[in-house]
Amino acid sequence: MTAQLIDGNAIAAQIKADVASRVVALKAKGTAPGLAAIIVGDNAASISYVSGKAADCAEVGIFSETFRLPETATHEDVVRLIERLNADDRFHAILPQLPMPRQVREQEVIDAMLARKDADGLHPVNLGRLLRGELDGAIPCTPHGVMELLRATGIDPAGKHVVVVGRSTLVGRPLAVLLSNKAAGANATVTICHTGTKDLGQFTREADIVVLAAGHVNTLTAAMCRPGVVVIDVGVNRVDAPTRPSGYRLVGDAAMDVREVASYVTPYTGGVGPMTRAMLLVNTVRAAEKLARGE
Amino acid sequence: MTAQLIDGNAIAAQIKADVASRVVALKAKGTAPGLAAIIVGDNAASISYVSGKAADCAEVGIFSETFRLPETATHEDVVRLIERLNADDRFHAILPQLPMPRQVREQEVIDAMLARKDADGLHPVNLGRLLRGELDGAIPCTPHGVMELLRATGIDPAGKHVVVVGRSTLVGRPLAVLLSNKAAGANATVTICHTGTKDLGQFTREADIVVLAAGHVNTLTAAMCRPGVVVIDVGVNRVDAPTRPSGYRLVGDAAMDVREVASYVTPYTGGVGPMTRAMLLVNTVRAAEKLARGE
Numbered sequence: 001m002t003a004q005l006i007d008g009n010a011i012a013a014q015i016k017a018d019v020a021s022r023v024v025a026l027k028a029k030g031t032a033p034g035l036a037a038i039i040v041g042d043n044a045a046s047i048s049y050v051s052g053k054a055a056d057c058a059e060v061g062i063f064s065e066t067f068r069l070p071e072t073a074t075h076e077d078v079v080r081l082i083e084r085l086n087a088d089d090r091f092h093a094i095l096p097q098l099p100m101p102r103q104v105r106e107q108e109v110i111d112a113m114l115a116r117k118d119a120d121g122l123h124p125v126n127l128g129r130l131l132r133g134e135l136d137g138a139i140p141c142t143p144h145g146v147m148e149l150l151r152a153t154g155i156d157p158a159g160k161h162v163v164v165v166g167r168s169t170l171v172g173r174p175l176a177v178l179l180s181n182k183a184a185g186a187n188a189t190v191t192i193c194h195t196g197t198k199d200l201g202q203f204t205r206e207a208d209i210v211v212l213a214a215g216h217v218n219t220l221t222a223a224m225c226r227p228g229v230v231v232i233d234v235g236v237n238r239v240d241a242p243t244r245p246s247g248y249r250l251v252g253d254a255a256m257d258v259r260e261v262a263s264y265v266t267p268y269t270g271g272v273g274p275m276t277r278a279m280l281l282v283n284t285v286r287a288a289e290k291l292a293r294g295e
Numbered sequence: 296m297t298a299q300l301i302d303g304n305a306i307a308a309q310i311k312a313d314v315a316s317r318v319v320a321l322k323a324k325g326t327a328p329g330l331a332a333i334i335v336g337d338n339a340a341s342i343s344y345v346s347g348k349a350a351d352c353a354e355v356g357i358f359s360e361t362f363r364l365p366e367t368a369t370h371e372d373v374v375r376l377i378e379r380l381n382a383d384d385r386f387h388a389i390l391p392q393l394p395m396p397r398q399v400r401e402q403e404v405i406d407a408m409l410a411r412k413d414a415d416g417l418h419p420v421n422l423g424r425l426l427r428g429e430l431d432g433a434i435p436c437t438p439h440g441v442m443e444l445l446r447a448t449g450i451d452p453a454g455k456h457v458v459v460v461g462r463s464t465l466v467g468r469p470l471a472v473l474l475s476n477k478a479a480g481a482n483a484t485v486t487i488c489h490t491g492t493k494d495l496g497q498f499t500r501e502a503d504i505v506v507l508a509a510g511h512v513n514t515l516t517a518a519m520c521r522p523g524v525v526v527i528d529v530g531v532n533r534v535d536a537p538t539r540p541s542g543y544r545l546v547g548d549a550a551m552d553v554r555e556v557a558s559y560v561t562p563y564t565g566g567v568g569p570m571t572r573a574m575l576l577v578n579t580v581r582a583a584e585k586l587a588r589g590e
Contacts, residue, residue, distance in 0.1 A: 107427070127426040128419025131472070132402070132464045159493050167475050169427045176471070177426070180462050180487045187491040189498065192475045196482040198454050203484065206501075 003231070003262040005271075011152040012145075012274035016060050019281045023061040026288055033288035034063040035119060035280075036091040040078055040104060041071035046097045053095065056277050062284055063090065075104050082112045092288040093119035093138075095280070116290065119283050122169070130174055133181055138283045143175035145275030146211060146232055147185060153264060155209070155230055157188035163203050165220070165253070166213030167194040171234055175211060200224065212253035222257035231258055231265040234272045298526070298557035300566075306447040307440075307569035311355050314576045318356040321583055328583035329358040330414060330575075331386040335373055335399060336366035341392045348390065351572050357579055358385065370399050377407045387583040388414035388433075390575070411585065414578050417464070425469055428476055433578045438470035440570030441506060441527050442480060448559060450504065450525055452483035458498050460515070460548070461508030462489040466529055470506060495519065507548035517552035526553055526560040529567045 023033055035057055037050045050066055057064035067085070069077055078100065085094050094117045096109050110118070115125035121138035129137050150157060162179050166172035172192060179188045193203050194214075201224035204210050212219055213234040220231065235253030252268045259265055266272055318328055330352055332345045345361055352359035362380070364372055373395065380389050389412045391404050405413070410420035416433035424432050445452060457474050461467035467487060474483045488498050489509075496519035499505050507514055508529040515526065530548030547563045554560055561567055 107429075124420045124423025124427065126419075126423065128421065128423035131422040131426050131468055132419065134402075159491055161498075167477070173426055173472060173475070176487065177468060180468070180489065182462070182489070182491065187489075189486065189488050189492040191484065191486040192471065193484050194475065194477070194482075196454055196477065197484040203456075 003259040003265040006149060006153050006232075006264055006266045008145075008149060008266060008271040008274045011149055012278040014152065015148065015275075015278040016056070016281060019062075019278070019285050020060040022285045022289065026285070026292060027061070029292055031288050031292045032063055032090075033061075033093075033285050034065070034091040035093045035095060035284045036085045036088070037064065037066045037095045037097060038069070038078070038081060038085075039066060039097050040069045040073050040100045043099065046099075050095075050097050053277060053280060056281055057284070060281055060285075062281060065091075071101055073101070073104070075108070078104050078109050079112045082109060086112075086114045086117060091117065092291055093117055093284040095119040116287055119280055119287075121174075121283060127169070127174065131177055133183070135178075135181070135183065136286075138287065139178070139279070140170060140174045141279035141283065142171045142213075142234060142272065142276045143178055144279040144282070145272060146175055146234065147178055148279070149232060149266070149272065149275050150209075150230075151185045155264065157186060157209060160188050160208035161191070161206060162188040162209040162211065163191045163193055163207035164211045164213065165193045165200065165204070166211075166215070166234070167192055168213060171213040172211075175213070204229075214253050216253060217251055218255045219253040220258055221255040222261045225258055225261045227261050228263045229261065231262045232272065233266045233268070236268075236273070298554040298560040301444060301448050301527075301559055301561045303440075303444060303561060303566040303569045306444055307573040309447065310443065310570075310573040311351070311576060314357075314573070314580050315355040317580045317584065321580070321587060322356070324587060326583055326587045327358055327385075328356075328388075328580050329360070329386045330388045330390060330579045331380045331383070332359065332361045332390045332392060333364070333373070333376060333380075334361060334392050335364045335368050335395045338394065341394075345390075345392050348572060348575060351576055352579070355576055355580075357576060360386075366396055368396070368399070370403070373399050373404050374407045377404060381407075381409045381412060386412065387586055388412055388579040390414040411582055414575055414582075416469075416578060422464070422469065426472055428478070430473075430476070430478065431581075433582065434473070434574070435465060435469045436574035436578065437466045437508075437529060437567065437571045438473055439574040439577070440567055441470055441529065442473055443574070444527060444561070444567065444570050445504070445525075446480045450559065452481060452504060455483050455503035456486070456501060457483040457504040457506065458486045458488055458502035459506045459508065460488045460495065460499070461506075461510070461529070462487055463508060466508040467506075470508070499524075509548045511548060512546055513550045514548040515553055516550040517556045520553055520556045522556050523558045524556065526557045527567065528561045528563070531563075531568070 121140040209230040211232045233252035238248040241249040416435040504525040528547035533543040536544040
């Protein structure tokens with residue numbers, strides 16, 4: 001068996017087309033959805049991510065602006081910028097790009113945002129609503145993207161056993177909550193595994209679906225899978241590639257041999273990544289729609 | 296093998312003694328911790344629960360007052376009372392006893408509380424912080440009580456497989472989050488099962504610890520357990536008992552035969568129940584301590 005690759009780019013394109021038409025509808029009613037991104041310092045990856053997000057916004061008609069503060073900005077500088085953007089009606093969503101320099105207390109920066117302007121769904125109010133099963137607010141982009149990837153691929157988690165590897169606030173924990181919801185496209189039995197799990201294979205071998213968000217290469221190998229498993233690979237890891245100009249290449253958490261036993265897998269690039277980016281646009285347009293409805 | 300019964304009353308008594316000494320320390324510094332309970336209508340169970348909670352407060356030196364509104368109170372009446380109690384410095388914690396009459400929107404009532412006065416840990420900010428792994432705020436009382444029950448019994452969930460049966464916001468979901476935390480007394484691999492789980496026994500037979508919060512009698516039987524399993528039974532169910540004056544008796548979610556195979560079980564009464572009540576006192580004194588520290 002050779003696994004079918006899930007085309008995250010194609011599914012993300014559908015979602016972006018839907019967002020674009022919602023943006024047109026909003027503009028017709030006088031609301032131009034806007035996203036404010038914040039970069040503190042000169043982290044090259046952050047600059048690259050944010051410029052990609054700005055390009056995505058442009059593609060679907062969302063206004064975006066990037067605010068840059070120097071590496072030496074104080075915590076208070078960042079909070080003041082957040083407060084200014086909270087009050088700026090041009091922006092329906094705010095994205096403080098992480099990581100920030102050491103002197104900035106990231107959680108407090110996130111908490112300083114209006115919950116309704118939280119583009120990444122990481123404000124405690126939004127995470128709390130998620131835990132209560134309320135799904136109409138901002139949902140963290142990667143887990144939300146994984147849910148949409150499954151839905152668009154026709155893989156219904158209901159009644160299935162899903163093993164989530166990784167317990168981060170960004171991915172593993174909210175995803176476990178989403179998958180276990182009593183809701184269409186969810187209703188799975190979910191096991192959360194992590195670095196404290198003694199024998200990961202014992203769990204993954206029982207899984208119908210494995211979601212990898214561990215951040216380690218070869219977290220899952222073919223020997224740890226049962227035939228026909230669905231593997232969603234959130235991991236992005238650098239491995240040495242001396243023949244490449246960059247000196248490295250990006251791989252996921254799954255070993256390549258997983259593709260010999262799985263029914264579906266996401267590729268290392270063009271899998272979950274574009275979905276995460278697309279869901280940021282969904283959160284932004286949703287925030288603008290809510291405001292336009294007077295919520 | 297006959298399971299050892301976990302004495303929730305004894306463990307709760309230790310926690311209450313600790314709370315009482317913290318109350319003494321607070322009063323010495325000029326803060327008298329206070330809890331405001333709200334009952335809307337004439338639900339007999341609510342009245343009985345709240346009077347029990349008031350007695351618990353008295354026992355540990357916490358000031359408490361119960362505010363009753365008639366069955367016909369409007370949603371706005373309840374929110375106005377919440378706002379009054381938010382502003383009342385005598386009360387460090389507010390407990391809106393659920394369920395409330397149909398015209399009252401319970402989630403909005405909870406959301407109207409100051410997060411720092413949320414006695415039950417159900418405000419979205421507190422649930423969100425829990426999902427972020429921040430454990431110094433108000434934590435929902437039953438899952439918090441289960442964690443303390445395990446700790447006090449010397450059962451370390453680290454590296455163990457815990458199956459949580461039930462996905463409520465009150466118990467199952469926050470407990471799964473707490474158990475999977477990278478923290479002392481946690482660090483378990485956690486499976487969340489529920490009514491959408493096809494073969495519950497397939498999961499519980501692999502568990503080192505089973506927590507039952509399903510609300511159905513005989514959710515777990517001996518045949519669904521591996522020998523030596525630890526069973527924490529949160530369930531409270533009425534079954535007919537014609538020979539009793541009340542006509543019913545209270546049983547948990549575990550069948551009696553579980554005691555023949557388990558190493559530890561909680562009894563139907565005096566197990567998790569007193570722990571839930573004790574953790575309400577912990578949340579109240581914690582809220583007062585935070586205020587006294589100027590947080």
